[in-house]
Amino acid sequence: MDCQNKNKNLDFCNCSYSSCPRKGLCCECLRYHLSQEELPACFFPDDAEKTYDRSIKHYLSIKGSK
Numbered sequence: 001m002d003c004q005n006k007n008k009n010l011d012f013c014n015c016s017y018s019s020c021p022r023k024g025l026c027c028e029c030l031r032y033h034l035s036q037e038e039l040p041a042c043f044f045p046d047d048a049e050k051t052y053d054r055s056i057k058h059y060l061s062i063k064g065s066k
């Protein structure tokens with residue numbers, strides 16, 4: 001089934017990995033990263049997202065520094 005919200009989702013997607021096949025497909029993106037014990041790009045501010053470190057540890061280090 002094609003995602004009918006893909007274009008709308010892309011308006012809010014800050015992921016800089018443009019060739020990812022899951023871009024705009026939030027359910028697949030979330031499922032993939034959770035399976036790796038990570039979080040999707042949209043959990044991270046742009047500068048942190050660009051490091052491609054999507055670990056929960058990285059997320060908590062950012063949240064803890066605020």
Ligand code: SF4
Nearest residue numbers: 015020022023029041
């Ligand atoms: S956050 Fe991960 S799965 Fe989601 S679009 Fe970016 S690289 Fe792909």
